[in-house]
Amino acid sequence: MKPGRAAYLTSVAAVYVFLMLPISIVVIASFNSGKYLRFPPEGFSLRWYAQFFASQPFMDALELSLVLAAVSTLAATLIGTPAALYYVRHAKNWRETFRLYTLAPLLLPEILTSIALLFLYYQIGLGTKTVAGLYFGHIVICVPFVFLQVTASLYNLSPAVEEAARSLGASPATVFRRITLPLIKPGIINGALFAFIISFDNVTISLLLKGVGTTTLPMQVFDYLRWDFDPTTAAASTVSILMTLGAVLAVDRLVGLRAMRY
Amino acid sequence: MTRLSIEALEKRFDAVRAIAGIDMEVAQGEFVALLGPSGCGKTTTLRCIAGFESPSAGTICFDGDDVTGLPPEKRDIGMVFQNYALFPHMTVNGNLAFGLEMRDIAAGEVQRRIAEVLGLVQLDGLGERYPRQLSGGQQQRVALARALVIHPKLLLLDEPLANLDAKLRDEMRFFIRGLQKRIGITAIYVTHDQAEAMVMSDRIVVMFDGIIHQLGTAEDVYDRPATRAVASFIGLSNFFEGTFSGQVGVHYGLDTALGRIGCGAGFALTPGQKATAMIRPEAIGLASAVPNGAAAFQGTVAERYFLGNLADYRIKMADGSVLQVQQPATASFAPGAVVHVILPADRAWLVRERAP
Numbered sequence: 091m092k093p094g095r096a097a098y099l100t101s102v103a104a105v106y107v108f109l110m111l112p113i114s115i116v117v118i119a120s121f122n123s124g125k126y127l128r129f130p131p132e133g134f135s136l137r138w139y140a141q142f143f144a145s146q147p148f149m150d151a152l153e154l155s156l157v158l159a160a161v162s163t164l165a166a167t168l169i170g171t172p173a174a175l176y177y178v179r180h181a182k183n184w185r186e187t188f189r190l191y192t193l194a195p196l197l198l199p200e201i202l203t204s205i206a207l208l209f210l211y212y213q214i215g216l217g218t219k220t221v222a223g224l225y226f227g228h229i230v231i232c233v234p235f236v237f238l239q240v241t242a243s244l245y246n247l248s249p250a251v252e253e254a255a256r257s258l259g260a261s262p263a264t265v266f267r268r269i270t271l272p273l274i275k276p277g278i279i280n281g282a283l284f285a286f287i288i289s290f291d292n293v294t295i296s297l298l299l300k301g302v303g304t305t306t307l308p309m310q311v312f313d314y315l316r317w318d319f320d321p322t323t324a325a326a327s328t329v330s331i332l333m334t335l336g337a338v339l340a341v342d343r344l345v346g347l348r349a350m351r352y
Numbered sequence: 353m354t355r356l357s358i359e360a361l362e363k364r365f366d367a368v369r370a371i372a373g374i375d376m377e378v379a380q381g382e383f384v385a386l387l388g389p390s391g392c393g394k395t396t397t398l399r400c401i402a403g404f405e406s407p408s409a410g411t412i413c414f415d416g417d418d419v420t421g422l423p424p425e426k427r428d429i430g431m432v433f434q435n436y437a438l439f440p441h442m443t444v445n446g447n448l449a450f451g452l453e454m455r456d457i458a459a460g461e462v463q464r465r466i467a468e469v470l471g472l473v474q475l476d477g478l479g480e481r482y483p484r485q486l487s488g489g490q491q492q493r494v495a496l497a498r499a500l501v502i503h504p505k506l507l508l509l510d511e512p513l514a515n516l517d518a519k520l521r522d523e524m525r526f527f528i529r530g531l532q533k534r535i536g537i538t539a540i541y542v543t544h545d546q547a548e549a550m551v552m553s554d555r556i557v558v559m560f561d562g563i564i565h566q567l568g569t570a571e572d573v574y575d576r577p578a579t580r581a582v583a584s585f586i587g588l589s590n591f592f593e594g595t596f597s598g599q600v601g602v603h604y605g606l607d608t609a610l611g612r613i614g615c616g617a618g619f620a621l622t623p624g625q626k627a628t629a630m631i632r633p634e635a636i637g638l639a640s641a642v643p644n645g646a647a648a649f650q651g652t653v654a655e656r657y658f659l660g661n662l663a664d665y666r667i668k669m670a671d672g673s674v675l676q677v678q679q680p681a682t683a684s685f686a687p688g689a690v691v692h693v694i695l696p697a698d699r700a701w702l703v704r705e706r707a708p
């Protein structure tokens with residue numbers, strides 16, 4: 091092996107280790123039989139998982155987080171995809187302005203976005219008595235991820251391909267269904283996955299906008315850690331990692347990540 | 353087979369006038385090339401015919417029916433794009449079936465037509481491949497087949513060979529032309545390659561800056577170019593500026609810095625009017641002795657380049673101008689030699705400075 095290649099492989103390995111190591115430590119710590127969150131663990135047990143699944147606050151938070159992520163993903167996909175189509179194909183003079191506004195939630199610090207939204211909610215009398223504001227906030231921060239992914243896939247799609255379909259007798263709606271949509275599907279799926287993950291482990295937006303008396307899983311973990319330092323939080327984290335992985339695998343089973351390359 | 357008529361077609365993009373008033377008639381089964389330099393409006397014209405651009409003014413008729421307001425999917429055209437524009441997520445069969453499905457053609461007939469057209473473009477057996485599994489030339493033939501399989505009224509091609517290598521491009525020219533003749537379809541072919549336009553078409557439309565300078569056969573545009581721009585764009589030319597002195601038989605006399613030369617013309621002039629004549633380098637004769645009967649001008653060989661079949665000369669004339677002359681490589685005049693330059697009146701032609 092050439093020294094250059096060895097250095098390359100070593101650095102790739104190092105990146106993986108640095109990314110994976112903290113995650114593995116949390117996962118290992120969740121199987122601890124001892125009373126405190128620590129590493130290395132003091133023995134093996136599933137008691138913290140039992141505790142996690144038996145805890146009403148954790149279960150409520152998990153449910154809210156899953157529903158919130160699913161709804162935000164769906165809504166962000168339905169908003170981000172047409173926005174990308176508009177931006178790439180139709181926006182003329184205000185193209186870049188449009189892009190800037192669409193990406194603003196990604197470019198601005200999340201805490202600013204959530205404070206701005208909080209102001210807005212109190213202005214219009216929505217407040218934080220319901221979870222509606224929380225849903226809206228998550229959708230706002232998820233849209234840019236779908237937008238970016240779909241935009242990229244649209245740039246790879248030559249307009250001539252769509253025009254060829256028109257010339258062969260397809261109406262604009264048919265062209266979209268038979269040509270455009272299948273060809274930008276990879277971008278939409280990638281964007282949706284991003285949106286799900288972004289919403290599922292978001293803290294900043296949830297911190298300010300969650301309804302009174304409700305909480306998301308990351309917030310619940312955070313709150314719990316303030317009073318208890320037992321491995322329930324490690325179990326919660328492991329479950330949330332599995333949920334994220336589950337989302338990726340579900341997409342793979344449903345539409346096939348490999349089918350994303352045509 | 354469809355007749356295409358375009359009348360007073362104009363297309364503006366904000367301030368840019370991409371097409372500034374175009375009239376043309378294309379007969380049934382005719383192959384017409386739109387030829388011109390980059391940005392002259394060829395693609396825009398083709399896209400107006402296809403319905404992808406809506407003209408700012410003018411009408412487009414297929415067989416006398418006004419289609420100017422129709423969207424592309426209602427025009428029944430077959431279009432071939434420069435970058436092939438195949439559907440990457442469909443097999444060759446899928447690509448070919450698409451247009452037939454849009455026409456609600458029965459499955460059995462779809463199969464029959466696909467087999468037929470694959471035979472025509474010599475791609476039998478490749479129906480199950482995806483576009484990425486084909487070479488550029490094969491993709492181009494699939495694109496051609498996809499446009500033809502729907503039996504369209506018109507075949508529109510926008511620089512379809514620009515992405516192929518020189519040898520393949522040469523083969524495809526004859527292939528496309530042969531196919532078009534066999535099917536008898538009316539075809540409009542956009543290119544900026546003069547050789548391509550000359551080899552392939554029945555007639556050539558030569559465009560500059562959004563207007564047509566000349567519409568004629570390859571011989572017309574080469575031997576009798578309408579304007580100086582056409583003469584310069586197609587082939588090589590020498591120009592002589594002068595004053596019209598009057599007609600002698602069929603020829604027009606032009607008093608130039610060299611002396612009086614005779615030439616043909618496609619328009620009337622009044623004596624004393626300024627005019628420009630052009631003559632192709634290979635139409636000029638060179639002789640070492642003063643030829644009998646023909647008018648000859650004396651010059652000196654300045655340079656000689658060997659081109660294989662031809663020798664390319666630069667001849668310095670008495671008035672200081674330099675003529676480009678091409679002669680069979682067999683006859684040889686060495687640099688420095690004094691030669692007599694013969695400008696045959698039936699090969700010289702008056703050109704206009706601007707489009708008529």
Ligand SMILES: Nc1ncnc2c1ncn2[C@@H]1O[C@H](COP(=O)(O)OP(=O)(O)OP(=O)(O)O)[C@@H](O)[C@H]1O
Nearest residue numbers: 365368369370389390391392393394395396397544
């Ligand atoms: N969508 C558009 N918006 C603005 N200007 C355009 C548009 N399409 C074409 N033009 C302009 O119209 C003119 C003609 O363009 P067109 O594409 O028809 O040229 P062309 O003859 O096909 O050139 P080429 O050989 O480079 O393809 C050019 O000046 C071009 O910049």
Ligand SMILES: [Mg+2]
Nearest residue numbers: 394395396542
């Ligand atoms: Mg063009």
